[in-house]
Amino acid sequence: MDTVSPDPSISPAELAARLGRADAPLVLDVRRAAAFAAGDRLVAGTQRCDPVDLPAFAREHAPREAVVYCVYGHEVSRDAAQALRDAGWNARYLAGGFEGGQDGVDAPQDIVRWRSKAPPRLRKRPDLGVTGERPSRWITRARPKIDRAACPWLIRRFIDPGAQFFYVPEDQVFGQARQLGAVAFDIEGAPISHEWERCSFDALLRAFELQAPGLDTLAAIVRGADTSRPALAPQSAGLLALSLGLSRLHAQDDQAMRAAAEPLYDALYEWCRAGQDERHSWQAHAVAAA
The missing domain is CATH 3.40.250.10 (Rhodanese-like domain)
Known part of the structure; x- marks a missing residue:
């Protein structure tokens, strides 16, 4: 305690x-x-x-x-x-x-x-099950990699700490959403999904009018990794590699993959929020002491 x-x-x-x-x-x-x-x-x-x-x-x-x-x-x-x-x-x-x-x-x-x-504040969204009064429910496609892990992190950390997540085969997302009272995300036709060059992570920030130091930087990293545009942020290629690796490590358990990704996004957000000025001190090709 x-x-x-x-x-x-x-x-x-x-x-x-x-x-x-x-x-x-x-x-x-x-x-x-x-x-x-x-x-x-x-x-x-x-x-x-x-x-x-x-x-x-x-x-x-x-x-x-x-x-x-x-x-x-x-x-x-x-x-x-x-x-x-x-x-x-x-x-x-x-x-x-x-x-x-x-x-x-x-x-x-x-x-x-x-x-x-x-x-930071967020807009209540009763239509998305987020008013603070009860846990929200979210559902998406199985085998999460980037957006489908990043969005749950954003929801849990900033929107609804008690949110529940479901991963199901793609052709079952909307039917299961109705049965479970869950909001579909990161699938075409869902309330929260890609819009032109922006991804579902961006859509969540916009839907809840959420602004916090570092989130815009993190959104660019996620967007670059999730939409095959690593040039958007130097960290996007690394996020893509780590996400694909986690997906392979937890190929049989989507909830385990989501949970394993949380510390990754915690670390990325901390860097985005407060760590960008820190530099590694090792100097390449330093002259050896005599």
Whole structure:
């Protein structure tokens, strides 16, 4: 179990730096029902929990690190964080809440700071099963290689951490989608698929109006690998090779291939987000010491 932090709040900048990582905290939207229903956006990677349901939620789930947010970061999220902490969770509330503070109530300098460093958000898409209220379901063709592994990574890390994925023979995708209540992706005619020179990864970013540091760079790498255009990014050829290798290693288990690809995309995203300035120090053809 994580050690409970003595600081009950987290700044928007701190949360933004954690989102999209494998070790990101659980993010809970605890806005009251009317406020939640009125909004069409979520903090990226959010799960919905009505504040009245929080005690039951805390009992039914193993304690872990969590961040809760309400509209302005006042009593609703502070009480929610305290309830989780009382149950043994390492829980904090988002300073300034979803709106980045309340004009006329919070200090102007705090509001400016909170709103300038807001964590990434995404558009709710009830038509794609993504509102934060329940796990979404996605289905695509069997034998994933690039897009069909990259898209689940993007969904799990930024759109819906509880999403479920299904891989089936190509001629069964749409029939199984209807039976399972799943959204088809990366197949012609699906709501999320290739559009001209852009791939399904790009389509997800556009569908959810999702922007986060490094995602555009990663999208170009995926696009180059998935559409046979390695010149789009120097890393595309490497991603293609690694993806084909993973597909061969897990030829009989598509879920295992998807899971094996997650650390690959975690590493690529970390490089895209914060590692591009780092250089390897080995010098070729260095003169040997006498």
